[in-house]
Amino acid sequence: MAIDQVTTEVINHRFIATVDEMMATLVKTSYSPNIKERRDCSVAAFDARGDLIALNAIGPIHLGSLLGMVQNLTQRFPLGTLKPGDAFLTNDPYVGGGSHLPDLTITSPVFADGNLVAFVSSLAHHSDIGGKAAGSESADCTSIFQEGLRIPPVKFLDQGRLCQDIFDIVLLNSRTPRERDGDLKAQLASNAIGIRRVTETYSRFGTDTVLAGIKALLDYSEARTRAEIAKLPDGTYKNEDFLDSDGINEDLIPLKVAITICGNRIHFDFTGVAPQVGGARNMPMIATLACVYYAVKVIADPTLPPNAGYFRAIDVTIPPNTVLNSSPPAAVGDRVATANIVGDLLIGAFAKVVPDRVMAGCGPLRGLIFSGIDPRRNEFFVDYETYAGASGALLDQDGKDAIRVHVSGSGNLPIESVEQEFPLTVGLYELIQDSGGPGKFRGGLATRRDVTNWAEQARISGRGLREVRGSPGLFGGEPGRTGRFYLHPATDRETKLSGSFSELSVAVGETIRVETPSGAGYGNSLQRDSDRVLADVIAGKVTVEGACRDYGVVIFDGNVNVERTIAKRREMSERRGDHGC
Numbered sequence: 001m002a003i004d005q006v007t008t009e010v011i012n013h014r015f016i017a018t019v020d021e022m023m024a025t026l027v028k029t030s031y032s033p034n035i036k037e038r039r040d041c042s043v044a045a046f047d048a049r050g051d052l053i054a055l056n057a058i059g060p061i062h063l064g065s066l067l068g069m070v071q072n073l074t075q076r077f078p079l080g081t082l083k084p085g086d087a088f089l090t091n092d093p094y095v096g097g098g099s100h101l102p103d104l105t106i107t108s109p110v111f112a113d114g115n116l117v118a119f120v121s122s123l124a125h126h127s128d129i130g131g132k133a134a135g136s137e138s139a140d141c142t143s144i145f146q147e148g149l150r151i152p153p154v155k156f157l158d159q160g161r162l163c164q165d166i167f168d169i170v171l172l173n174s175r176t177p178r179e180r181d182g183d184l185k186a187q188l189a190s191n192a193i194g195i196r197r198v199t200e201t202y203s204r205f206g207t208d209t210v211l212a213g214i215k216a217l218l219d220y221s222e223a224r225t226r227a228e229i230a231k232l233p234d235g236t237y238k239n240e241d242f243l244d245s246d247g248i249n250e251d252l253i254p255l256k257v258a259i260t261i262c263g264n265r266i267h268f269d270f271t272g273v274a275p276q277v278g279g280a281r282n283m284p285m286i287a288t289l290a291c292v293y294y295a296v297k298v299i300a301d302p303t304l305p306p307n308a309g310y311f312r313a314i315d316v317t318i319p320p321n322t323v324l325n326s327s328p329p330a331a332v333g334d335r336v337a338t339a340n341i342v343g344d345l346l347i348g349a350f351a352k353v354v355p356d357r358v359m360a361g362c363g364p365l366r367g368l369i370f371s372g373i374d375p376r377r378n379e380f381f382v383d384y385e386t387y388a389g390a391s392g393a394l395l396d397q398d399g400k401d402a403i404r405v406h407v408s409g410s411g412n413l414p415i416e417s418v419e420q421e422f423p424l425t426v427g428l429y430e431l432i433q434d435s436g437g438p439g440k441f442r443g444g445l446a447t448r449r450d451v452t453n454w455a456e457q458a459r460i461s462g463r464g465l466r467e468v469r470g471s472p473g474l475f476g477g478e479p480g481r482t483g484r485f486y487l488h489p490a491t492d493r494e495t496k497l498s499g500s501f502s503e504l505s506v507a508v509g510e511t512i513r514v515e516t517p518s519g520a521g522y523g524n525s526l527q528r529d530s531d532r533v534l535a536d537v538i539a540g541k542v543t544v545e546g547a548c549r550d551y552g553v554v555i556f557d558g559n560v561n562v563e564r565t566i567a568k569r570r571e572m573s574e575r576r577g578d579h580g581c
Contacts, residue, residue: 003212008220011205011213012305015054018197019043022122023056026190031182032127034384037417040125040410043190045198046070047214048079048116051308059409061336062123063306064099064290069107070119072097073153079116082109085160087191089170089184090153091129093284094144094328100335101148102129102136102384104170104184106156108191112202117210120194122187125410126180127384130173131333132502134371135384139247139463139500141280141331148333149173157188175371176382221309226264228300229313232353236260239349241341243323244468247279247334247500252468253323255342259349267315268292268346273322279500280333281465282326285318287335288342292316294407295346299357336408337465340364343406344392344471351474356395360437361471362405363389363446363480363517366464372455374423381455383422385413389483390436390444392471392519399444399519401431401541423454432481432515434546437470439477439521440528445541446481446518450489452511461502466517476578477521478550489513524578525551526569530560 022043030036042062045054050070057063072095073088087108090096098105102125110118129136131148141147149170156163170184171177202210236258243253256272276282296314297304304310318325324342326332344361351358370383386408391399404410415426428450437443453460462485470479485497489511497504506512533553536542547553552569554561 001208001212003209003216007209008213008216011201011210012217014201015045018194019045019054019056021197022120022190022194025193026122026124026186029189030124030186032179033413033417033421034127035124035183035186037413038410042066042123043194044121045194046119046121048118050074050119051218053214053217053307055306057306057409059404059407060290060294061099061287061339061407062103063293064284064287065097065103065105065123066121067097067286067289069097069105069121073107076153077155082116083159084111085157086155087157087188088153089156089166090151092150092152093286093332095152097153097286099284099287100137100333101131101144101150102126104129104187106187106191108195110195110198112199112207115207117202117207118198120191120198122190124183124187126174126183128175128382133461134175134382134459134503135369135461137333137367137369137384138461138502139280139334139337140502141333142248142278143329144331145329147280147331175380217305218307218309221305221307222312225296225300225304225310225313229261229266230264232261234261234263235353237349237352239345241345241348241472243281243338243341243465245465245499246277247281247463249278250468253277255324255345257345257349261353265313265315266296267317269317270322270324271317271319273319273324276321276323276326276330280331281323281335281338282330282332283324283335283338284332285325287339288318288324289316291339291342291346291407295343295350298347299350299354334463337364337463340406340408341465348472355475358474359394359399360392360439360443360474360477360520360522361480362392362519363444363471363483364465365389365404365408366483366514366516367462368512368514369461370422370424370451370453370455370458372458375454375456376423381422383418383424386410387447387449387514387516388412389516390446390480390519392437392443392474392480393439393441393477393522395522396441398441399436401445402447403444425452425454426450427452427511431541432518433541433543434550435481435518436541437473437478437480437518437520438525438550439473440523440525442521442528443471443480443519446483446516448513448515450511450513452509453506454508456508458506459503460506460512461504462497462500464499467499470517471520473520474522476524478525480518480520483517484515486513526573530565534560
């Protein structure tokens with residue numbers, strides 16, 4: 001049936017409001033700090049065919065756990081067998097629809113007038129789902145069988161009744177079953193809200209009108225995406241980057257992409273990317289697709305509705321059995337580390353065609369998981385935490401300090417929550433001076449955090465990339481600072497740890513330092529406005545020595561010495577062999 005634009009927009013906003021309320025419900029009713037504080041969760045609504053209608057995602061990587069979810073579900077449970085009150089649980093990236101095992105997804109069918117019309121899903125990162133290391137996310141896993149409990153799509157609610165055996169299996173395989181109990185029930189509550197609101201929308205407008213509105217919405221998103229792609233110059237634009245470790249060996253692992261724009265279509269070809277690796281930094285294909293869809297939205301139009309319509313304008317080629325399209329039993333637990341490097345890879349390719357829309361390389365997150373016995377409760381705990389890096393600079397602005405980048409999005413756990421929830425104290429949390437990649441516009445600053453353990457039988461697992469070389473600068477901008485871990489920091493026992501380790505014993509009172517990578521610069525640093533450099537010095541982001549060394553700006557008695565700055569920049573420009581002055 002024909003439908004007018006106003007009604008289509010009203011229906012669209014009803015679905016957006018639905019997923020927003022689902023997200024609020026999930027966050028407010030969950031039990032673990034990872035969800036209620038860090039908001040490491042996402043929710044979505046789909047039509048009966050499984051096409052994404054509305055999404056509230058804290059991180060684009062979660063789209064990789066939702067893509068294909070309905071199709072995988074209905075292959076095992078045909079549409080005609082689904083009943084009101086059913087719900088299905090899964091997490092497996094190879095047979096379920098997840099992108100790594102800690103992301104448990106619950107999907108519920110929605111009925112109107114006795115007909116199945118939609119699905120709603122809630123996804124939450126559970127801080128432990130079993131496996132060889134506490135936290136179920138260790139870069140040095142060599143097989144998915146080491147990463148935790150694998151769950152194909154299974155019935156979790158049967159016409160409103162909890163499938164207690166499935167529930168018990170999940171709890172039995174987690175080191176923190178009390179959290180799993182509360183978080184899974186929060187997901188069911190979120191889905192219940194989604195079912196109620198979608199049913200109300202169909203009741204208010206009628207099935208034919210809502211279905212017509214969904215079709216019009218998806219068609220509009222496709223047309224809008226194609227129109228934006230058509231504005232880009234035709235051609236093929238290539239880029240290369242690398243992983244500096246697969247989680248086990250510190251070998252450079254090449255990543256390659258060729259982006260071809262032809263009229264109103266765009267094709268991403270990852271031919272030439274490295275074979276799947278021995279560690280846990282492989283990505284299932286759906287996770288790579290999430291990166292691609294993120295990049296198109298960022299470059300073409302950040303206000304594109306996040307639905308399946310704009311996916312239609314995008315073609316993707318990813319050779320199988322590669323690090324970006326892995327096959328079982330390859331480990332995929334640390335796929336987000338790779339995904340954020342893929343973000344730099346894709347944006348770097350787009351820099352060759354739309355330099356005004358891109359940012360320089362970013363500093364990806366670093367993960368650190370504490371576990372052990374909390375002496376206050378005599379109970380095992382898992383503190384799953386990821387620390388924000390920083391974004392790269394843009395054409396006309398500096399990168400953002402201490403921020404999650406590309407496809408990751410959940411927040412750092414506030415210090416107050418860390419110290420209340422876990423037997424840990426945070427003695428230091430600061431921006432690292434001079435860490436932003438120098439440029440006409442500098443990269444965002446990295447962070448430094450010291451965490452002291454007070455748990456018994458404590459273990460830590462760490463993971464992070466950009467250890468060998470920092471994030472790449474653009475158009476003369478310089479790389480960002482690398483990331484690192486330390487044990488016993490700022491003492492005569494200080495020990496630098498590798499970027500990937502698991503189940504390392506730490507004693508009561510020992511301190512671990514996390515330093516994240518930073519963002520890279522955009523443009524020649526000798527062209528940076530000297531007043532901006534002075535402002536950074538005053539703000540404590542750049543030292544006086546760094547201002548001179550990296551930008552050629554000489555600061556004396558709190559002011560820029562103009563004559564000495566001109567001379568310094570001329571000398572640095574000649575030494576570099578450029579014309580930065």
